[in-house]
Amino acid sequence: MTAAGKALRILVLLALVAASTPAWAAKVYKIRVDGLACPFCAYGIEKKLMAVPGVKSLGISINKGIVTVTMRKGATLSRDTASRAVKNAGFTMRSFR
């Protein structure tokens, strides 16, 4: 392999590493919630999701029906945990990603 070929391989490798999400980076989940009609009622979702271990912060868009959950570094949120928290708050989880 020529020196130019090695340099190209190293560059490609570095680019791939830079583009991927490192394992230690904070994970962000988007939960689509049905039944979100008013801001006052949505406070229950904040209470329930913020009580889940590892949750750092969340944002609620009533108009879009989306709750964005940001986890602490290294923490993850399972679909079941999210669904249970949303249900206990009095709503229905439509999608989770």
Added chain:
Amino acid sequence: MMKRKSAILVLAMAAPAFVMTLAAENAAWAHGPVFSPGPETIWKGGTEVTVAAPYSRQSGPGAGRDVLEPSIEIEYGLTENWQIGIEAPYKFVDTSGADGGGMGDVVLDTKYQLWKKDLPGAQYKAAAFARLKLPTASDTGTPRLGSGSTDLAGGIAAGYESRRWYWFTSAAYSLNNKGGSGLEKGDRQFLNAVGGVRPILSEYGEPDTVFMLELNWERSDRDKLNGLSLANTGGSELFISPVFWWTYRQIAVKGGVQLPVMQDLNGTQPDNDYRGKLELVYHF
């Protein structure tokens, strides 16, 4: 089509309540209407504290009467569908002959959400509720602060909440018993219909305001004293009630005025001039 089916189902569930003919005039019900019960329940493990100040004025034939009954009410969510609560009022009564104040009747209440349909940005709900009024107010002084009886009320509420529009309907029956002094207040029936609108679609974390118009119909049977009906008691009334909610995160301020549009009262009784209510609600 699904929306129409859901609406029909809610109406079908609420219909029996109209046939059965609550004494919810002082009840704070989460995010519901002001003068009538709604189908909302607080989330599992959630606590709602309400400080309310209902006021009413009566005048006309017989004695005029002003009543202010500030109360504190605590509701707790056993599950997301089932809540229990207690309400403790203090009552001030001012009549043309006498005035006085004291502990009001403590009320224990519960509500169970029978059905719910969540849609993007909207919810249909129906709930059943019950209230047990305890005879903690004095029924011997002048003016009398309570009936001295343990009374049970129950009913059904259904409703639709969306980002823009609201409607609620409810029906209730209050079964009143004889108090220690021989007075038995007449049973009461309630029917309510409510429509509302949110003019500005505010986001979470922003102040939010909703305006509503309630129609409240009430009917009372005649009171009885030692088994004998009292002529100048009972009758039916219809109120129109403009109300508002203002909320910010977990804080709500609700208020409104009940204005009588029809009063068909038995015998000679003072008319209701108006009733007003202001509530401060906090969620923990």
